[in-house]
Amino acid sequence: MEAFFHVGRIVSAVSRIRSVILNILISSRTRRLRRAVVELRRRLLRRPHKVSVFLQLDDPYSYLLSHYLPSLARHYDIDLRLYLSEARGGGYKPEPQMLAEYAVVDCERLALELGIPFLDKGATPPVEYRLAMLDAIAATEGRNDFIDELLQALAVYWRGDAEAASRRSGKDDEHVAADRIIAASNKVQSRLGHYNSATVHYAGEWYWGVDRLHYLFERLDALGAARDESPAPRLESLRQATQVTLPVAPPAAARDLPPLELFHSIRSPYSYLALQRTFDIADAFGLQLKLRPVLPMVMRGMQVPKRKLLYIARDAAREADRRGIAFGKIADPVGVGTERCLAVFYYAESENRGRDFLLDAGEAIWSQAIDVSGDAGMRKVTGKTGLFWPDVLAAMESDAWRGPVEDNRESMMASGCWGVPTLRMGDFVAWGQDRDWLLVRHIEELCDTGDGILV
Secondary structure, three states, X not given: OHHHHHHHHHHHHHHHHHHHHHHHHHOHHHHHHHHHHXXXXXXXXXXXXXXXXXXXXXOHHXXXXXXXXXXXXXHEOEEEEEEEOOXXXXXXXXXXXXXXHHHHHHHHHHHHHHOOOOOOOOOOOOHHXXXXXXXXXXXXXXXXXXXXXXXXXXXXXXXXXXXXXXXXXXXXXXXXXXXXXXXXXXXXXXXXXXXXXXXXXXXXXXXXXXXHHHHHHHHHXXXXXXXXXXXXXXXXXXXXXXXXXXXXXXXXXXXXXXXXXXXXXXXXXXXXXXXXXXXXXXXXXXXXXXXXXXXXXXXXOOOOOHHHHHHHHHHHHHHHHHHXXXXXXXXXXXXXXXXXXXXXXXXXXHOOOHHXXXXXXXXXXXXXXXXXXXXXXXXXXXXXXXXXHHHHHHHHOOOXXXXXXXXXXXXXXXXXXXXXXXXXXXXXXXXXXXXXXXXXXXXXXXXXXXXXXXX
């Protein structure tokens, strides 16, 4: 028994050391310092602002991103480099088939809001021409028309234009193995530190899809890289499209809407970032909110590579800064800490304190580095929530939470999502805290009676 506790202390110490290192890596101070060093080096070496973009033909997020690249190149004085790439599999993509199906639905909604044509010339992409189109793109590598070929191929593929796809397919006498080009691009991307398609790299930082382009715009603007002071219309339209205003009072038309469900993991930083915004949306429209926690992917047998974890942590820190949410001092609750939080959540729900507990636990884990796997840390959290400690202890002795949590996971998976946070409202299902604006747009449409809803 003594040896067991000795090992436990070692594991705990290692965990604390890892948390300290991670906290340093993702802090805003470290980010500012890293940016300053990179920019100083660029100036001293008289190098251009190099922006590298990794695009995958059969990835709809790559297509949406590609729509803004010509405007990006025109508006900013940058060296824009495009790569024909492919997202990594394995732990980087735990549910590839579900992701492929969800991505089309998600991008269809995004495209509609952003005014980008999507599957308008055919109901599905011309998958039968995919390999031949890849060879045609690869055949132009190193030529001046490579960028145009890649961008046009993406548009043909994701507008579902089978006729144009057949014309753009490589001919037998000019066959080039696209695998070689993709492998080379993936090496470049791996060296720079990423694993996914539809990603943009600039000076040590990564931006995924259209969702994170605004960070790149802001950074280039701050560096004086814009060719003129007037905003680029297409880039500005992207900023404006995602801005929504919540109603000042719940609209009468929202009374009969289905409940809003939030599938949440205590170990997910994005789930933590989604909490208050989801509460605000539910309250603004007078919706019933159902909180449905699930076990983290790691505790469901899915392994997440360290490179992916580091990107998620850095991206979440950046998102937290933008939203004004406390973040940065982390104590990973994986394992017993998560199980205790789930047990306490269901007790808190019985006391109508479920929301408060998730906010308090999230803040403790993601901004105060409080270890909820121990009684001292959990008591701090539940004390702030206003829960009775003896009842908290009793709740943590029970396994009654396991059944509901597993039901939540099965329900979430049945909706076509495997990760958190997932928002569901009737037939509407969206994955990610950055889909809150799409949720608001959807609710507005459901409430639209022709008289306006902000009443």
